[in-house]
Amino acid sequence: MVLFIGDGPLVQDRGRQPARPVQGPHRGRIRAHGWADWYNNARLHSRLDYLTPAEYEAAYYSQQSPRRPALV
Template sequence: MPGQYTSVAFTDSLALQELSASIGSVGDAYDNAPAESIIGLFKTEAVNRHCAFAGLSEVEYAVMEWVDWYNNARLHSRLDYLTPAEYESAYYAQRQPRRPALV
């Protein structure tokens, strides 16, 4: 059956959490664009910098090293030139802890 299928239960679950589904209309590229952008960035920064990988273990190490850098150490202009880890720490440091509901 061509096209996408999204269950009503899935849609209802997203609505309860006040989230939007990342599902576009059939045949568009809106869902794939961010993934393709990250894959292109990865290829440029991790794969093309190495002349050749000697084996699978070197590829796996390069992937883990790049993902760690991307998630924790890169400076990001949209985050006021903080690393994602620094920005996340600052965000949670200023949030008030949730108190349990009194019965």
């Protein structure tokens, strides 16, 4: 599949998502940012026992004992 990015060159899209024309670089950045946000924050990670990063972080901090602030 080929992804059209504005009037610029064509970029190969390895078949993960259907190719759709991107109308200008701003919309392309918005789409890429949305995908990166999903990939990093909402996707289930196998290395995190199939939890989202937010769920894993919440579980991690719930197991930690509270730290006292250092006295100055």
